Amino acid sequence: xxxxxxxxxxPFEPLPSLHGSxxxxxxxxxxxxxxxxxxxxxxxxxxxxxxxxxxxxxxSVWQNVEEVAVFDDASQDSTYELxxxxxxxxxxxxxxxxxxxxxxxxxxxxxxxxxxxMDKGFxxxxxxxxxxxxxxxxxxxxxxxxxxxxxxxxxxxRMMMTYGGPLKGGMPLYKYVGNRILxxxxxxxxxxxxxxxHSGYRAxxxxxxxxxxxxxxxxxxxxxxxxxxxxxxxxxxxKEVPIPTYYGNEICYVNGLKYAQDVARAxxxxxxxxxxxxxxxxxxxxxxxxxxxQSEGSSHLxxxxxxxxxxxxxxxxxxxxxxxxxxxKSDNRITGIDVLPQAAETxxxxxxxxxxxxxxxxxxxxxxxxxxxxxxLLLDVLEHLRQPERILDECHxxxxxxxxxxxxxxxxxxxxxxxxxxxxxxxxxxxxxxxKTHFRFFTRKTIRRMVESHGYRxxxxxxxxxxxxxxxxxxxxxxxxxxxxxxxxxxxxxxxGLLGYQILLVAKSIMPxxxxxxxx
Numbered sequence: 001x002x003x004x005x006x007x008x009x010x011p012f013e014p015l016p017s018l019h020g021s022x023x024x025x026x027x028x029x030x031x032x033x034x035x036x037x038x039x040x041x042x043x044x045x046x047x048x049x050x051x052x053x054x055x056x057x058x059x060s061v062w063q064n065v066e067e068v069a070v071f072d073d074a075s076q077d078s079t080y081e082l083x084x085x086x087x088x089x090x091x092x093x094x095x096x097x098x099x100x101x102x103x104x105x106x107x108x109x110x111x112x113x114x115x116x117x118m119d120k121g122f123x124x125x126x127x128x129x130x131x132x133x134x135x136x137x138x139x140x141x142x143x144x145x146x147x148x149x150x151x152x153x154x155x156x157x158r159m160m161m162t163y164g165g166p167l168k169g170g171m172p173l174y175k176y177v178g179n180r181i182l183x184x185x186x187x188x189x190x191x192x193x194x195x196x197x198h199s200g201y202r203a204x205x206x207x208x209x210x211x212x213x214x215x216x217x218x219x220x221x222x223x224x225x226x227x228x229x230x231x232x233x234x235x236x237x238x239k240e241v242p243i244p245t246y247y248g249n250e251i252c253y254v255n256g257l258k259y260a261q262d263v264a265r266a267x268x269x270x271x272x273x274x275x276x277x278x279x280x281x282x283x284x285x286x287x288x289x290x291x292x293x294q295s296e297g298s299s300h301l302x303x304x305x306x307x308x309x310x311x312x313x314x315x316x317x318x319x320x321x322x323x324x325x326x327x328x329k330s331d332n333r334i335t336g337i338d339v340l341p342q343a344a345e346t347x348x349x350x351x352x353x354x355x356x357x358x359x360x361x362x363x364x365x366x367x368x369x370x371x372x373x374x375x376x377l378l379l380d381v382l383e384h385l386r387q388p389e390r391i392l393d394e395c396h397x398x399x400x401x402x403x404x405x406x407x408x409x410x411x412x413x414x415x416x417x418x419x420x421x422x423x424x425x426x427x428x429x430x431x432x433x434x435x436k437t438h439f440r441f442f443t444r445k446t447i448r449r450m451v452e453s454h455g456y457r458x459x460x461x462x463x464x465x466x467x468x469x470x471x472x473x474x475x476x477x478x479x480x481x482x483x484x485x486x487x488x489x490x491x492x493x494x495x496x497g498l499l500g501y502q503i504l505l506v507a508k509s510i511m512p513x514x515x516x517x518x519x520x
Contacts, residue, residue, distance in 0.1 A: 010062070010090050013055040018137040018244065030060035030140035033147050035123040039068040039139065040113040042106070043130030047077040051086060053128070054095070056136040062094065064140075066122070069096045070130065071113045074103040079130070107223025111214050118206050126203040133246055134201035141241050142203040152208040152236035155194070155228075156201030156243035159183075169245025178256060182263055186225070189267045190232055194240060197225060197263075201243055208236045216281040222262040226282060229270050233286060275469070276431075288322070289431065296485055299379060299408045299464045299502045300326075306406055306460075306506055307332060307375050314373040314398055316391070317357060317381040321345030335373070337364055357381065360390045365397045372400045378407045380502075382447075383438045392454040396511050405456060407505045411463065412441040415498050433501070444496075447503050455511035463500025465492050 039057070043050055050070070057068070072080040083097040104112060110127065117125045126142050128134060134156065145151045158166045159179070166176050183197045202224075212230045217223055231238060269280040279287040300323060307313060309330035318324060318336030321343040327334055328348050335351045336343055343352055353364045376399050382388035395405055410433040417433055420426065428436035442450075448458060465488045469476040476485070492499040 010086075010092060011055055012057075012059055013052070014058075014137045015056065015135070015246075018056075018135055026058050026140055027060045029144040030058065030064045031144075031147070032064040032066075035147050036121065037065045037124045037126070037143055037147075038117045038120075038122045039065055039126050039128055040110070040117065041068065041070045041128045041130050042073065042109045042113065043070055043075065043079050043083075044073045044103075044109075045075045045077050045079060046130035047075070047079045047082050049132040050079060050082055050130045053130055053132050053136055054086065054092075056132075057139060058137060061136075061139045065094065067096055067117075067120075068092075068094055069098065069113065069116065071109050071116075072097065072099045073105070073109045074100045105219030106221045107217060107226075108219035110223055111217065111219070114204070114206070114209055114214065118210055122206055124203060125206055125209075127200065129200055134199075135244050135246065138243060141243075142201065145239050145241070146203055146205050150237075151239035152205040153231050153238045154203040155196070155238065155240050156199045157194070157196040157240045158199055158243055158245040159195040160240065160242035162242035163244035166245045170247035171245050172247070175256070178260060182260060186228075186263070186267060189271065190229065192228075192232055192238075194228075194238070196240070197228060199243065200224060205236075208234075213285050216284065218262070218266070218282060220262060221259050222266050225263045225266050226270075229266065229283075233270075233274075275475075288320070296465075296482075296489065298467060299504055302462055302464060302504055303377065303379055303406055303408065304330075306404070306504075307377075311374045312372075312400075313375045313377065315377045315379075316361065316395075317379070317384075318343060318349070318352075318377075321348045321352075323377075323379070324348040332375075335368075337361060357391060358385055358387075361394050361398075365394060368398060371398070372403065373398055374400050374403045376403065376405045378405065380408055380410075382407065382450075383409050383435075383440050383442065386439050388440060389450065389454060392451065392456070396455060396509050399509050401509070403509070404459075405451075405505075405507045405509065407447070407451060407507065408464075408502050409442045409447050410435075410438070411443065411497070411500045411503050413443045413497055414466070414501055416466070418498075442503065444500075444503055447505065451505055451507055455509060456507035457510045458505050458507045460506035462504040463492055463496035464502040464504060465489050466499070466501045 041053065070083045072083065080097065080099040086092065087095045087097060114125060124143050124146050126139055128136060142154050142156060145154050158169065163169065179196065179198050183194065186197050187193055211234060217226045270283050272278050273280050273283040273287050276288050304326055307327055309332065311332045313327060313332050313334045315324060315334055315336045318338050321336060322345060324334040324336060325345050325348040333350045334348065336349045337353045337355050339354065339356055341354055343349060346352060353367060355361055355364050376395050385391065399405055412433060414433055428434050430436065451458060465485060468484055468488065469481055475481060
């Protein structure tokens with residue numbers, strides 16, 4: 001646990017413009033309140049600036065932080081030797097110096113530093129640059145909101161006018177314009193309201209960072225953007241504080257045009273991953289292999305309407321429980337079955353049973369002890385089973401006499417498959433009609449025949465539309481997508497067997513009660 005100690009033998013030499021009133025409440029803001037706080041200084045070729053950066057850290061901050069770690073990213077000058085010399089000559093026990101033999105990149109150096117502090121059990125880390133571009137004099141302003149529990153991440157913003165704004169601080173006009181344009185676009189795409197996305201002066205609650213997967217994130221400069229995206233996705237509270245703008249003689253290693261392209265690509269890749277269009281590795285934890293299809297005429301939207309309200313629902317192959325979340329909005333009670341040990345959306349389910357559906361649901365039927373349901377869902381299930389007939393037979397034992405069985409399967413006669421066959425192609429994919437996990441394929445006739453031959457009467461049939469929102473990677477709620485979807489729904493009604501993407505059947509059990517294999 002960090003305790004206050006005497007200030008180190010390092011003269012405090014702030015910039016004249018950052019002295020006086022700014023330091024008046026530093027002692028109070030710098031208090032660690034029992035938190036283990038680390039300062040991560042990322043450095044590359046910083047031999048001319050690093051000593052000044054260390055001397056600009058206030059005595060109160062030195063007293064309250066537990067460690068100041070300089071991570072030298074394989075500098076080509078004497079940055080590492082300078083830092084080691086300062087530690088020895090100035091007697092700075094809190095200063096630790098680490099040297100990468102191979103350059104990890106701006107993002108890679110941060111990842112190494114955060115992991116270093118997480119492994120040591122720290123609570124808070126502040127990112128500071130070794131080139132002096134960000135003011136060490138106000139380090140306490142960055143971490144104090146986290147100490148007080150007001151935020152999980154604090155970003156310094158040069159766009160806030162407390163210190164006169166970015167242009168007064170010497171930010172080149174082209175950089176200012178580029179920064180503002182990128183920030184506006186990112187805010188709009190991500191639903192945020194930050195004044196600046198591109199400041200490298202930041203503090204993080206390490207308990208929040210531990211919940212983020214940093215492994216596949218970029219090692220380049222847009223790492224800062226990716227980490228904002230992940231913090232926002234996980235609903236961590238982000239706070240901004242004003243910081244002064246300073247542009248000196250430091251060398252800028254950022255290619256502005258490439259950086260802007262990388263930032264735009266990061267946002268695009270995140271949105272595509274979240275929409276389950278494609279899984280990009282840096283955001284892979286947000287990818288849902290079988291997402292809910294939300295466009296009008298989709299199987300999930302049809303199923304939600306067919307279930308109705310205030311029903312007892314058995315969702316077989318419920319996955320993580322995302323459909324259950326929608327069904328609960330209509331006061332339905334949902335029991336889920338899937339192979340997963342537990343569903344992510346457990347709170348949306350009234351009960352959950354883990355079962356290997358390939359072996360049927362007989363063990364679950366016995367655990368249900370005679371309970372029956374008004375709606376039984378087999379959505380996108382039968383095509384994954386070698387013997388789908390077994391589960392159809394067992395559904396009689398959980399379906400009420402007046403209940404409905406709702407089944408959906410892909411339509412292998414869809415135009416996309418027919419077109420591929422015309423060119424001699426029948427290639428399995430990660431998802432879709434030719435999903436590589438599909439064992440069985442159905443047309444309208446074959447699925448109807450299977451369902452009817454196992455004791456059901458089909459009372460309704462629907463053909464769903466091709467999920468263009470997943471194919472094109474755009475929101476199903478935009479005006480363009482709604483227009484395309486409307487056109488596709490009309491065409492699908494005219495040629496259901498050709499354009500239908502999934503076959504949705506609603507059926508009732510016609511098997512006499514005495515013939516059902518009641519659970520024992």
